[in-house]
Amino acid sequence: MQVQKKRKPYDDINITPMVDLTFVLLVIFILMTTASIEGIRINLPKASSSQSMASPTTKAITVDSRGQIYLDTYPVTPAELEQELRIQKSITPDLPVVIRGDRVSQYGKIMEALDACGRAGITQIGLVSERPRGS
Template sequence: MSKAQEDGAVYDDINITPMLDLSYVLLVIFILMTTASVQGIKVNLPKASNTPSLAKPATKAITITQDGSLYLDAYPMATIADLEQRLVALKTATPEFPVVLKGDSAVQYAKVMEVLDLLGRLDLNQVGLVTQKLVK
C-alpha cells in the first residue's frame, strides 16, 4: 500500500508550476521573435530634439547609408535615376504620399540634397527627416 492510501488522503491537486514555467518561456520566445523580425536598413541617425512622428501607413522611406547607398523602403536603388523612376511610378499610383528621409550622420550632405532636389522636382511636398531623440 502506498503512503497516500495508508493516510486515507486523496491527492487531487495538479502541480501547475512546470506548465507556468513553460508558458513564460514561450512568451519570452514569442516577444524576441516578433521584435527580431522588424525589417529595415540600419543607419546611425543624427540626434535632434523631440519631434512628432511622421509615420503613416502609406509613408515611403528613403534611406542613405554611410557609404552613400540608396534604399527605397528596404529595396536597394543603384542610382538616383532608379530612385526617380520608382518614385514617378509610385506618384502615378498615388499622387500624394509622405516620404521620410533617413540619412546616416556620416553621409555627405550633398547626397541628401540630391535626394531632396529630386523630391522637389517630383512635387512630393510631404517630406520628413528622420532623427534620433536627443537624450538629456
C-alpha cells in the same frame, strides 16, 4: 398524430467565434508591429524635438554611411529613385516621404535624394532623427 419535441433553451454561450476573432486580431497586430522598415542600419542624428510623420503609405529613403541610396530597403540610383517616386505619386497623390540619413553620410547624397523628391513632385517630406533622451 405527431409528437412535438420541446426545444430546450441554450444554457451556455458558444465562444468559438470570439476566440477565432481574438486570434485573427492577434496575428494582425503581430504582423503590423513587425512590418516596420528596419532593414538598413544607420546612425541617425539627434534632434531636440521630434514629430512623427509615419503612415501606411509612407516611403522611406535611406542614405547609409557609404552614400548608397535605398528606397524602403532596396538600393537605387538617383534616377531610379525619381522614377519610382513618380510611379508611387501617381498612385497616391499625397505621398509622404521620409529621408533617413546616417550622421556620417555625405550631404550631397542626401541632397540628391531631396532633389529626386522635388522632381517627382513630392511635397510631404520629413527628415528622420533619433528621439531625444527622455521621450
